Amino acid sequence: MRGKVVHAIQDEYAEDYSWCYGCGRLNEQGLHLRTGWDGDRTVTYYAPRAEQMAVPGFVYGGLIASLIDCHGTGSASLALHRKNGYEPGSKAPEPPRFVTASLKVDFVKPTPHGVPLKAIGVTEEIHPKKWKVSIEVFAEDTCCAMGEVIAVVMPKTFQNK
Amino acid sequence: MRGKVVHAIQDEYAEDYSWCYGCGRLNEQGLHLRTGWDGDRTVTYYAPRAEQMAVPGFVYGGLIASLIDCHGTGSASLALHRKNGYEPGSKAPEPPRFVTASLKVDFVKPTPHGVPLKAIGVTEEIHPKKWKVSIEVFAEDTCCAMGEVIAVVMPKTFQNK
Numbered sequence: 001m002r003g004k005v006v007h008a009i010q011d012e013y014a015e016d017y018s019w020c021y022g023c024g025r026l027n028e029q030g031l032h033l034r035t036g037w038d039g040d041r042t043v044t045y046y047a048p049r050a051e052q053m054a055v056p057g058f059v060y061g062g063l064i065a066s067l068i069d070c071h072g073t074g075s076a077s078l079a080l081h082r083k084n085g086y087e088p089g090s091k092a093p094e095p096p097r098f099v100t101a102s103l104k105v106d107f108v109k110p111t112p113h114g115v116p117l118k119a120i121g122v123t124e125e126i127h128p129k130k131w132k133v134s135i136e137v138f139a140e141d142t143c144c145a146m147g148e149v150i151a152v153v154m155p156k157t158f159q160n161k
Numbered sequence: 162m163r164g165k166v167v168h169a170i171q172d173e174y175a176e177d178y179s180w181c182y183g184c185g186r187l188n189e190q191g192l193h194l195r196t197g198w199d200g201d202r203t204v205t206y207y208a209p210r211a212e213q214m215a216v217p218g219f220v221y222g223g224l225i226a227s228l229i230d231c232h233g234t235g236s237a238s239l240a241l242h243r244k245n246g247y248e249p250g251s252k253a254p255e256p257p258r259f260v261t262a263s264l265k266v267d268f269v270k271p272t273p274h275g276v277p278l279k280a281i282g283v284t285e286e287i288h289p290k291k292w293k294v295s296i297e298v299f300a301e302d303t304c305c306a307m308g309e310v311i312a313v314v315m316p317k318t319f320q321n322k
Binding site: 016017019020021022027028029030049051052053054055056057058060061062063065066069070099100101102103104105106107109110154157158 | 215
């Protein structure tokens with residue numbers, strides 16, 4: 001179960017889009033979530049910090065929601081990038097940057113703390129700028145949460161300059 | 162818009178249930194979200210930290226999901242406590258501790274960073290141990306996110322001892 005993403009889409013986001021608390025490589029205090037392909041599915045690994053608990057022994061639900069959120073936008077970016085003919089880790093233009101339009105999480109079981117988490121995603125194109133990502137979060141071999149993210153290409157309203 | 166909850170339900174959770182990263186008063190690194198009544202609605206205020214951004218100038222969606230998550234469980238606890246005849250800040254037994262069964266967030270508009278956020282909740286009993294909380298998150302006077310939490314009284318599976 002313990003794994004590592006070698007070529008993450010977040011490694012290739014433009015610098016201006018790399019400050020996200022969840023997945024920005026430039027956000028020093030952030031979670032540094034990294035999302036890559038595993039065949040035709042997407043994967044993100046995360047080992048929760050000690051303080052990210054709901055009650056002692058179990059992971060904080062908001063952290064799981066954050067993992068699903070960034071896994072969703074990262075997966076959508078991977079999928080559109082692949083549709084455009086590119087893979088992370090190869091010479092390619094900057095990948096598209098998505099934001100979350102909606103997020104849904106079903107907490108299926110309490111998520112034990114102290115084991116690495118793995119999010120697995122399946123992407124589906126709704127239209128080229130809007131993708132649905134269905135996500136399962138595993139602690140070891142147990143699916144503890146199921147999520148769905150509707151991700152859209154970042155609109156100009158997010159550009160502050 | 163800037164406000165403060167005087168009597169928060171989280172101030173009265175049992176110590177064992179006060180370690181939540183989002184709303185536990187004993188979690189030093191946590192967000193310390195505090196939820197109280199405002200008439201027949203519930204309210205939580207939060208000023209995002211500098212690093213809790215999606216892109217510079219806008220709040221991280223996972224933080225908004227976390228705010229909605231803990232506002233949901235706190236609101237459900239307030240509601241059942243009131244149904245039982247008790248208010249936070251008065252002499253009362255420990256309030257019931259809820260966990261999130263499901264969480265849904267619609268990100269209506271980009272949430273500007275640098276202004277305090279206010280979550281407002283409306284509670285609805287599904288049955289005594291299961292409540293629905295409908296939540297709106299405001300930045301100043303603008304509703305930026307809408308959420309729904311299904312909260313259930315914490316099951317024994319969360320008791321690690």
